[in-house]
Amino acid sequence: MIDALDHLVIGGPAADYELLLGRRATNGGLRTGNVGLAFADGAAGLQSMVFATADLDEAAKLLERRAVTATREGGTLAFAGHGVAIGLTTKGSVSPSPLAADEAACVSSLDHVVIHTPDPERAVAFYAGRLGLDLRLDRSNPLWGARLLFFRCGDLVVEISHDLKKGVSNGPDRLWGLAWRVPDVAKANARLKAAGVEVTAARDGRRPGSQVFTVKSHTGGVPTLVIGGVGRW
Secondary structure, three states, X not given: OOOEEEEEEEEXXXXXXXXXXXXXXXXXXXXXXXXXXXXXXXXXXXXXXXXXXOOHHHHHHHHHHOOXXXXXXXXXXXXXXXXXXXEEEEOOOOOOOOEOOOHHHOOOEEEEEEEEOOXXXXXXXXXXXXXXXXXXXXXXXXXXXXXXXXXXXXXXXXXXXXXXXXXXXXXXXXXXXXXXXXXXXXXXXXXXXXXXXXXXXXXXOOOOOOEEEEEOOOOOXXXXXXXXXXXXX
């Protein structure tokens, strides 16, 4: 049913993400190699995520059979995933936004989107059972203080994180943060610093051979990580 993550909706100005991604917005939106960004008024942060499907009518029937209540809004099915606003639209072919700097220093694609959940088993039931995403990893790590669920979606991951210290509850899930891929971490870090974006120094990432840095401004309130030294999922 779900083929890819089509786009994310962020509360904040497109200009910030033009700086962050190193790409020029067209028609008010931005697109990397695997995901688009749309910008909306309202609260800062991630507002919703919209997946892509090859057949919207068939997807609507399948969601109904799986007891997911969705409403049709033009060319999009809209529904809630335990507090997370989710959409489903017809898969299209859209080119990435034009680069505004050296390609090696710009964001190439999204690596993962992070959702926080107070109930990881509920998340598995919804994202794998009802939406059909491919659960590739389920790991608890006391050093991180978290249980992490990785759902493959195209060439990126929907990562669902549960705080082990807080225990399980029936509260809402929260669409939380983004991790972007770049070809060259050092060049990306230097480009953003020169543009006046606040970033940390690069450090070793959790995946072998990777380096990461945190972006602390110009994100529209979205916790943001930049990753280099990794390929497509």
